[in-house]
Amino acid sequence: MRTRLVDQPSPLAGGAPELPYTHTDDLFIDGGWKRSDGSGRTAVTNPATGEVWGSVPQATAADLDRAVSAAHRAFVGTGWRDVTPSTRAAILLRFADEIEKRSKPLSHTNTFENGSPVAETSRAAANAASIFRYYAGLANHLAATDIRPFPDGSAETVVFREPIGVCALIAPWNFPINLVVAKLAPALMAGCTVVIKPASATPLSIRFIADAAAAAGLPSGVLNVITGPSAIGDALVRHPLVSKVAFTGSTPVGRSIAATCGELLRPVTLELGGKSSALLLPDVDLDALSRVLIRTCMRNTGQTCYISTRMLVPAERYAEAVDMVTATIAAAPQGDPLDPATVFGPSATSAQRDTVVSYIRSGIAEGARPTTGGDVPPPFDRGFWVTPTVFADVTPDMRIAREEIFGPVLSILRYSSIDEAVTIANDTSFGLGGTIFSTDDDAALALAGRLDTGSVGINFFASNHAAPFAGRHDSGLGTEFGPEGLAAYLQTKSVHRRIATAPASRG
Structure with a gap:
C-alpha cells in the first residue's frame, strides 16, 4: 500500500484551495441566505487531518417552519406547480450550467467535508448537471395528454399527473451532491418544491447547489436548505406542510423515517444500505x-x-x-x-x-x-x-x-x-x-x-440516470432515476367525462 499525506493547513490560514464557504451563519430560505434564529453551531471537520475548518448554524424550529412555509407558498396558487413543463425544463438546464461553473470549489469543499479524494469529487458537478439535463428532457412526458376510454365506450377518463407538493429531501454524507440531486431534479421537474436537509458532516457543499439555483432563476421558495442535527431532520419529516419525504442513508434511520411516514400516511422514498x-x-x-x-x-x-x-x-x-x-x-x-x-x-x-x-x-x-x-x-x-x-x-x-x-x-x-x-x-x-x-x-x-x-x-457497475435504481428488502422503498424516479413526485387524478355523440340526421 503506497501512502502519503501532504500537509493540509486550515483553509482559514489560506492553505486550502478555493473554499469560499467555511464558517457561515445563514440558511437558504425563500430565495436567499437568511441568518438563523438560533445560536447553536455544527462544526465541520477535515477527516484527513481531524482539524475543524468550518461550521454552520443549527436551524431552530422557527427556521424550519420558515423554510417549509416558503416552499408551501411557492407551490400553491399560481406557483411552481403551475409553471409549464417546458419552462421548468429550461430552468433546469440553466441550473445544470450553473452547477458546472462551480465544479472546482464544490469538489474541494466536498473533499474537505468527507475526505473523498478529488478523483471522486471532481466528477460531482458534471454528474449532477447530467441528472438535471436528463430530467429536463422529460418535459414532453409530463405534457402528454393521457386519455383512457371506458371499456363499454360510453365515456372516457383524462388522467392528470400532478406534483405531490412540498418534499423533504434528506441527504447522506458519502455523496452529498449527487444523492440529493437524484431527488432534487425529478422533484423540481415534477413541479414540487423542496426543503433540503444535508448530513451534519457535509453541510457546506450543498451551498453551491443553492447558489446555482438562484443564478439559474429558480423562483424564490422553490428550493430551501436548512442545516442542523438529526432532530431537525426528524422535525422536517413530521412538518404538517410536507407532502413527501425522500431519504438516502442507513437502514436503521430509514426504518424510523418509514415508521413516521406510515403514521402520517405520507409517501416516502428510501435508498438505504447494501451488502452486494x-x-x-x-x-x-x-x-x-x-x-x-x-x-x-x-x-x-x-x-x-x-x-x-x-x-x-x-x-x-x-x-x-x-x-x-x-x-x-x-x-x-x-x-x-x-x-x-x-x-x-x-x-x-x-x-x-x-x-x-x-x-x-x-x-x-x-x-x-x-x-x-x-x-x-x-x-x-x-x-x-x-x-x-x-x-x-x-x-x-x-x-x-x-x-x-x-x-x-x-x-x-x-x-x-x-x-x-x-x-x-x-x-x-x-x-x-x-x-x-x-x-x-x-x-x-x-x-x-x-x-x-x-x-x-x-462486468462493471454504474448507475444510469435513465434507468430505475431501487433497493429490495432492507435496501429501501421506492425508485430513483428514470421516468420511474419522476413518477415518485407525482400523484394522479382521474377526470371522467361522457363522450359527446353527434345528433341524429333528420333528412
Whole structure:
C-alpha cells in the first residue's frame, strides 16, 4: 500500500484551495441566505487531518417552519406547480450550467467535508448537471395528454399527473451532491418544491447547489436548505406542510423515517444500505476484473451503498483471484485526498472509522484471513484513517459477510456450484446492487435474473440516470432515476367525462 499525506493547513490560514464557504451563519430560505434564529453551531471537520475548518448554524424550529412555509407558498396558487413543463425544463438546464461553473470549489469543499479524494469529487458537478439535463428532457412526458376510454365506450377518463407538493429531501454524507440531486431534479421537474436537509458532516457543499439555483432563476421558495442535527431532520419529516419525504442513508434511520411516514400516511422514498455480491463465474477474466475492481467493490473508500463488498469465487479459481485482488488493493495509493492520484482517503468521520475497525477485528476473531491491511495501525497519526483490507477464507455466517461495513473492507468467499453461489448472494437482508463477471455475456445475463437485488452489473457497475435504481428488502422503498424516479413526485387524478355523440340526421 503506497501512502502519503501532504500537509493540509486550515483553509482559514489560506492553505486550502478555493473554499469560499467555511464558517457561515445563514440558511437558504425563500430565495436567499437568511441568518438563523438560533445560536447553536455544527462544526465541520477535515477527516484527513481531524482539524475543524468550518461550521454552520443549527436551524431552530422557527427556521424550519420558515423554510417549509416558503416552499408551501411557492407551490400553491399560481406557483411552481403551475409553471409549464417546458419552462421548468429550461430552468433546469440553466441550473445544470450553473452547477458546472462551480465544479472546482464544490469538489474541494466536498473533499474537505468527507475526505473523498478529488478523483471522486471532481466528477460531482458534471454528474449532477447530467441528472438535471436528463430530467429536463422529460418535459414532453409530463405534457402528454393521457386519455383512457371506458371499456363499454360510453365515456372516457383524462388522467392528470400532478406534483405531490412540498418534499423533504434528506441527504447522506458519502455523496452529498449527487444523492440529493437524484431527488432534487425529478422533484423540481415534477413541479414540487423542496426543503433540503444535508448530513451534519457535509453541510457546506450543498451551498453551491443553492447558489446555482438562484443564478439559474429558480423562483424564490422553490428550493430551501436548512442545516442542523438529526432532530431537525426528524422535525422536517413530521412538518404538517410536507407532502413527501425522500431519504438516502442507513437502514436503521430509514426504518424510523418509514415508521413516521406510515403514521402520517405520507409517501416516502428510501435508498438505504447494501451488502452486494460480485459473483465471478469460472470463465472470469481476472485481468479485466482488476481494472474495475476498486470502483466495483471499494469505490469512495468503501463508502458507497451499492458496491459489491462480498466477492464469490469458484473454488478452482479461488487462490488466483485472492492474489489478484490483494495485489490490486495493496498497490492503490492511499493518502492526501487533494492529490488526483489518491484512490483511498480517510473514513468520513471518527465514528465511522471506529465502526470499520471494529468489523476488521470481528473478521479476524471469527477466523477470516487478512491478505492486506487488517488490524494494523492507521497509516497516518492524525485524521480518521483505516488501511484498506482484503479478507480471504470468509464464510457466509461471519459478520463481515453479512453486515454493511461502509469502509474499505472486501470479503472473498468460495463456492462450489452456481446454485451455491446464487444461494450465498441471496442470503442477505439487503438487495441493492450486485455484479457478475464472465466472458459469456449471455450466461451472465441469464444468471442476473436469479439474483434478488434491484440492480445487477455485468462486468462493471454504474448507475444510469435513465434507468430505475431501487433497493429490495432492507435496501429501501421506492425508485430513483428514470421516468420511474419522476413518477415518485407525482400523484394522479382521474377526470371522467361522457363522450359527446353527434345528433341524429333528420333528412
